[in-house]
Amino acid sequence: MKRFYSMILAAIFMAGTGLAQNSNGPQVELKNAAQHLIESEQKLTLGGYAQVDFNQPFGGESRENGMLDVHRMVMLLGYKFSDRVDFITEIEYEHVKEVYVEQAFLNYRIKPFLNFRAGLMLIPMGIINEFHEPSTFNGVERPNVDSKIVPTTWREIGFGFTGHVAPLHLKYQLYLLNGFNGYDGSPRLSGSNGLRKGRQKGAESFISSPNLAAKIDYNGIRGLNLGLAGYFGNTQSTAFDGIDKDDAAAEVTADSTVIGVSMLGLDARYGIKGFALRGQYVMGMLSNTDQYNVATGSDVGSKILGYYMELAYNVFHEVAQINKPLNVFVRYENYNTHNKVEAPLLANDKYDRTEITTGLGFEVAPGAVLKADVQFMKTAATDEYAKQFNAGVAIMF
Amino acid sequence: MLMMGLLLTFSVGAQTDAAVLRKANKVLYRHFEGATIQLFPVVAEKIQNGSYYQVKDGERLLGYAVIDRAKGRYDYFDYLVITSPMGEVSRVDVLIYRSMHGGEITHRSWLKQFIGLQPGHVPIYSKEIDAISGSTLSARSITAGIAEILRQMKSISGREFLQ
Numbered sequence: 001m002k003r004f005y006s007m008i009l010a011a012i013f014m015a016g017t018g019l020a021q022n023s024n025g026p027q028v029e030l031k032n033a034a035q036h037l038i039e040s041e042q043k044l045t046l047g048g049y050a051q052v053d054f055n056q057p058f059g060g061e062s063r064e065n066g067m068l069d070v071h072r073m074v075m076l077l078g079y080k081f082s083d084r085v086d087f088i089t090e091i092e093y094e095h096v097k098e099v100y101v102e103q104a105f106l107n108y109r110i111k112p113f114l115n116f117r118a119g120l121m122l123i124p125m126g127i128i129n130e131f132h133e134p135s136t137f138n139g140v141e142r143p144n145v146d147s148k149i150v151p152t153t154w155r156e157i158g159f160g161f162t163g164h165v166a167p168l169h170l171k172y173q174l175y176l177l178n179g180f181n182g183y184d185g186s187p188r189l190s191g192s193n194g195l196r197k198g199r200q201k202g203a204e205s206f207i208s209s210p211n212l213a214a215k216i217d218y219n220g221i222r223g224l225n226l227g228l229a230g231y232f233g234n235t236q237s238t239a240f241d242g243i244d245k246d247d248a249a250a251e252v253t254a255d256s257t258v259i260g261v262s263m264l265g266l267d268a269r270y271g272i273k274g275f276a277l278r279g280q281y282v283m284g285m286l287s288n289t290d291q292y293n294v295a296t297g298s299d300v301g302s303k304i305l306g307y308y309m310e311l312a313y314n315v316f317h318e319v320a321q322i323n324k325p326l327n328v329f330v331r332y333e334n335y336n337t338h339n340k341v342e343a344p345l346l347a348n349d350k351y352d353r354t355e356i357t358t359g360l361g362f363e364v365a366p367g368a369v370l371k372a373d374v375q376f377m378k379t380a381a382t383d384e385y386a387k388q389f390n391a392g393v394a395i396m397f
Numbered sequence: 398m399l400m401m402g403l404l405l406t407f408s409v410g411a412q413t414d415a416a417v418l419r420k421a422n423k424v425l426y427r428h429f430e431g432a433t434i435q436l437f438p439v440v441a442e443k444i445q446n447g448s449y450y451q452v453k454d455g456e457r458l459l460g461y462a463v464i465d466r467a468k469g470r471y472d473y474f475d476y477l478v479i480t481s482p483m484g485e486v487s488r489v490d491v492l493i494y495r496s497m498h499g500g501e502i503t504h505r506s507w508l509k510q511f512i513g514l515q516p517g518h519v520p521i522y523s524k525e526i527d528a529i530s531g532s533t534l535s536a537r538s539i540t541a542g543i544a545e546i547l548r549q550m551k552s553i554s555g556r557e558f559l560q
Contacts, residue, residue: 045472
């Protein structure tokens with residue numbers, strides 16, 4: 001897309017320099033116009049990604065309608081203020097009607113190993129939260145571990161540092177941000193949705209205490225990407241708003257609406273000769289859930305845990321004539337928002353979920369994938385697997 | 398001595414600015430140990446991408462150097478390809494990588510895959526060139542850039558194309 005215009009401009013430029021070498025007038029103008037256009041073209045980056053899905057449950061005892069959805073349609077805008085300063089934003093339309101901003105931050109590249117960043121940013125935890133373009137993962141839908149345990153797309157407002165330390169093959173991220181809305185008159189966290197509904201997403205977020213997010217990515221071994229992430233902090237609560245700083249009793253009451261979150265995530269990606277393996281393990285320790293549940297009537301677990309392993313293979317990898325990958329994959333997931341609960345709450349089996357997804361993705365062009373898969377899902381409370389067929393279009397540009 | 402000043406104005410497609418040239422300078426001197434390096438731009442109508450230079454030590458042609466700019470997901474990066482006098486790739490370096498994502502393409506071990514490729518050869522990303530998870534766009538971009546450079550080298554190498 002941009003190459004075409006560059007070529008036209010270059011052609012004009014080359015024709016221009018072929019003109020009489022002595023007259024500076026038209027030659028200088030041509031060069032400036034071309035340079036200006038090239039410069040402004042290089043200042044604005046336009047991109048996007050989208051996911052259109054078809055989900056059809058099958059094999060059950062009763063009839064069920066299928067669902068079709070423009071699940072996500074996201075525009076990416078990047079503007080280069082100078083060689084070191086960029087602004088990046090992602091504007092998302094979900095289910096056609098809901099508009100969100102997924103990212104909106106300023107990046108100041110002090111050195112390649114030290115960037116300062118501020119604004120609405122993605123929390124670094126797991127693979128999908130940062131790499132959520134649908135043409136980059138297998139399966140029509142994102143892994144549910146990255147929905148219920150890591151509440152993707154998880155983004156909050158804050159500031160911090162990030163950088164790539166080339167000699168160590170390390171990338172690091174360290175941010176201070178606002179935390180989850182745990183309580184705003186009613187509880188936002190639960191056993192069925194975990195931390196998901198606590199996301200503030202930069203929409204008039206409030207903060208009662210800052211949270212810390214950190215991640216290290218290592219890619220020193222050819223084909224292997226390893227990530228280790230941590231997230232620490234208390235959930236936010238409106239119960240603190242307005243209480244007298246000397247009122248100890250009110251403070252104790254407000255404290256009971258706060259949960260302490262300590263999350264640790266390990267992820268790995270390995271690619272070799274047409275094979276692609278992925279694995280992720282995320283554990284969240286939630287403190288004070290006994291008080292929280294009593295104070296708010298919710299059913300939050302004290303430990304949430306999720307993991308998955310996935311194996312994929314491009315069946316056309318060895319076929320020289322075909323450059324369009326056809327990836328066949330299988331993924332096993334388990335996630336439990338009631339992995340541990342604090343008395344008197346009893347762990348609810350239906351929150352212990354196991355899913356097996358298998359299917360294929362055909363990349364008809366770089367960034368454009370046609371997907372189809374079948375999912376088998378069950379909870380610890382049932383014996384049977386519920387089945388669902390999915391098909392979808394996934395693009396990124 | 399590098400004769401870069403006037404030659405900057407003849408760069409087409411890629412903005413070969415001072416910082417990029419300084420880094421290219423270092424790489425060239427490291428690669429051609431012991432030589433005194435002079436760069437002469439190669440100018441031809443069909444070259445649309447990057448800045449092409451003959452690398453000479455006095456009268457001896459050491460090879461060619463191409464400085465090009467390609468795009469990752471969020472930002473551009475500048476890279477250098479050094480070839481033998483016959484146009485075969487002898488070294489690839491990423492000079493300036495700006496984005497947070499995709500830095501894996503700067504690793505020597507990944508860039509080594511391009512060494513030895515002949516003029517006219519079309520390297521295919523994710524087949525003969527290993528795919529990198531998380532850097533797909535940058536990796537594809539640089540692979541395509543090098544493919545174009547090899548295409549140009551077919552007509553450039555072995556001939557005298559002095560400006």
